[in-house]
Amino acid sequence: MLAARGAVRRGRLPAGAGPVRPRGAPRTVDLRSDTVTRPCxxxxxxxxxxxxxxxxxxxxxxxxxxxxxxxxxxxxxxxxxxxxxxxxxxxxxxxxxxxxxxxxxxxxxxxxxxxxxxxxxxxxxxxxxxxxxxxxxxxxxxxxxxxxxxxxxxxxxxxxxxxxxxxxxxxxxxxxxxxxxxxxxxxxxxxxxxxxxxxxxxxxxxxxxxxxxxxxxxxxxxxxxxxxxxxxxxxxxxxxxxxxxxxxxxxxxxxxxxxxxxxxxxxxxxxxxxxxQAEETLRRDHDNARRFAEGIQELNSPLCSISLAAVETNIVMMNVGGGWLSPPELCEHLRAVSEEEVAETGWAVSVLVFPWSAHTVRATWHRDISARDTELAKNKLEFVVRKWQEKLDLGLRPTPPGAGGA
Structure with a gap:
């Protein structure tokens, strides 16, 4: 609880959001495609x-x-x-x-x-x-x-x-x-x-x-x-x-x-x-995609990068490089929820993205993804990248997704 409140104060989590129990159902942010929506x-x-x-x-x-x-x-x-x-x-x-x-x-x-x-x-x-x-x-x-x-x-x-x-x-x-x-x-x-x-x-x-x-x-x-x-x-x-x-x-x-x-x-x-409703809906999708892309750029990590100039609409292509992490591995780490994540952030968030190519992961925004969901996805990516980087710095390979997790 204190970890979650501290994260909110630091601006890393949406205000008003409470913690999720490690064994509870995670909040799923589905960015695989804009075809996954449900009728409003x-x-x-x-x-x-x-x-x-x-x-x-x-x-x-x-x-x-x-x-x-x-x-x-x-x-x-x-x-x-x-x-x-x-x-x-x-x-x-x-x-x-x-x-x-x-x-x-x-x-x-x-x-x-x-x-x-x-x-x-x-x-x-x-x-x-x-x-x-x-x-x-x-x-x-x-x-x-x-x-x-x-x-x-x-x-x-x-x-x-x-x-x-x-x-x-x-x-x-x-x-x-x-x-x-x-x-x-x-x-x-x-x-x-x-x-x-x-x-x-x-x-x-x-x-x-x-x-x-x-x-x-x-x-x-x-x-x-x-x-x-x-x-x-x-x-x-x-x-x-x-x-x-x-x-x-x-x-x-x-x-x-x-x-x-x-x-x-x-x-x-x-x-x-x-x-x-297209203009209102799509403008919001584009704004959310842009915010997520800016979050990737702010990470300034060799594990994943972005070309902001290429983010024009609702699709974000993340470049996964360095040979330390493959697109399927990044997708699996974003999907999985570990007790370590919940202990540190107070949140259980599963982010679904699509391994587009040998070096690219695609995330697509749509009407079911809010600004809050976008912030949660940014935080999850930051957590995953940080954990990978910490273990790489120690000469270790990160634990496979789901090991010891909820």
């Missing part, structure tokens, strides 16, 4: 009260209203509600690339290329030409134009048809694509008769970070997907938006892929709440 009370009320109909017949009023609202926000003529953003991206590829063997261009680390089971190839029969991703989530447009020009002039290359962008860029750490860059992509696409699709799963994060309306971003695109179950916190659903003729064809492809829904208004109602 407002979403649950909206779902319970939603007017519904058969959406496959176009008769679900809540879905229809969400589609109109989303199309307006995205600056597109129409939008189509679909179960997932992965399906939205695949539908876009199938609608834009009408010939089997057509070619799309995208970054090597793009979600559409890496994390969607190669649907462009498996289902659409489309060839993906990948480009190296730059640290900010863009790719070199001179290299892109060289590849496009080469394909256009050859009888042997696949026919280039589509450029796919990702905004925000997940693997780059939630980086936002600059508007001048998007304008340049649009100009290149127009010169060669290509279309542009944006995987905008976290597009609203990009708009909030740049202080612009989403339509100012999508004006450079022929189509865009938007996910409701990531930063917006809904349990399911996405939209695919574009011109009226494009969306009409997208409806047919959605049916082909088994994405036709019936009384989908119960999902659309939650999605609408998330969409309407």
């Amino acid at each position: 009370a407002g979403m649950r009320r909206a779902m319970a009260r939603a007017a519904v109909g058969d959406d496959d017949y176009g008769e679900d009023p809540t879905v229809n209203e969400l589609q109109r609202l989303a199309a307006g926000i995205l600056g597109m003529e129409e939008a189509l509600f679909v179960p997932t953003a992965t399906m939205a991206n695949l539908i876009a590829v199938m609608c834009h690339c009408r010939r089997r063997g057509g070619q799309l261009f995208l970054g090597r680390a793009a979600h559409l290329h890496v994390y969607e089971h190669g649907g462009a190839a498996q289902v659409a029969g489309v060839h993906s030409q990948v480009l190296p991703d730059l640290p900010d989530g863009t790719f070199d447009l001179e290299q892109l134009e060289l590849l496009v020009r080469e394909a256009h002039s050859s009888r042997y290359h696949p026919r280039p048809e589509l450029i796919c962008l990702e905004n925000t860029h997940s693997t780059a750490g939630g980086r936002v694509l600059p508007l001048p860059y998007l304008q340049q992509v649009r100009g290149l696409a127009d010169r060669y008769g290509l279309r542009v699709h944006m995987d905008g799963a976290r597009l609203m994060n990009a708009a909030v970070a740049q202080g612009v309306k989403p339509a100012q971003i999508t004006q450079f695109c022929d189509s865009v997907s938007l996910c409701f179950s990531k930063g917006l916190g809904a349990p399911a659903g996405a939209v695919l938006a574009g011109r009226r003729r494009f969306v009409a064809e997208a409806w047919r492809v959605r049916k082909l892929l088994g994405g036709g829904l019936r009384q989908a208004g119960v999902l659309a109602a939650a999605a609408r709440v998330g969409l309407e």
Whole structure:
């Protein structure tokens, strides 16, 4: 108790927070992804009260209203509600690339290329030409134009048809694509008769970070997907938006892929709440992520580091270096709660983060993570890093997570 009060006085713990017993359930701060959210009370009320109909017949009023609202926000003529953003991206590829063997261009680390089971190839029969991703989530447009020009002039290359962008860029750490860059992509696409699709799963994060309306971003695109179950916190659903003729064809492809829904208004109602609250929710997420990143920088430890300039939205990529600690080990130490931790801090906190790569751990903020949770996560990281450093200074390897713990 005295330890906890002392920590509060020193500003290391949120004021008003009491100690947790070592054997009690720890406070869990889940930063693995912004997909782990649960519907808020407002979403649950909206779902319970939603007017519904058969959406496959176009008769679900809540879905229809969400589609109109989303199309307006995205600056597109129409939008189509679909179960997932992965399906939205695949539908876009199938609608834009009408010939089997057509070619799309995208970054090597793009979600559409890496994390969607190669649907462009498996289902659409489309060839993906990948480009190296730059640290900010863009790719070199001179290299892109060289590849496009080469394909256009050859009888042997696949026919280039589509450029796919990702905004925000997940693997780059939630980086936002600059508007001048998007304008340049649009100009290149127009010169060669290509279309542009944006995987905008976290597009609203990009708009909030740049202080612009989403339509100012999508004006450079022929189509865009938007996910409701990531930063917006809904349990399911996405939209695919574009011109009226494009969306009409997208409806047919959605049916082909088994994405036709019936009384989908119960999902659309939650999605609408998330969409309407997006600016307030995401601004708070960005602020919390930034505070956590600043905490990493303040540690000034060789065990983990951060590039503050790369923290633009709700994702923080921690660099784990020095060869003393691997990303899975850091994740496990942050998850585990030991009696030593509780004795020193008065708190039992389990922080869940994601081992992203061989040298990187990802933490993602969302609507279920408060400023208090963020402070607890900072304190837990500080404790773990300090214990590792103390034992390394003594020439010892820290005790494996959970040993002697609660």
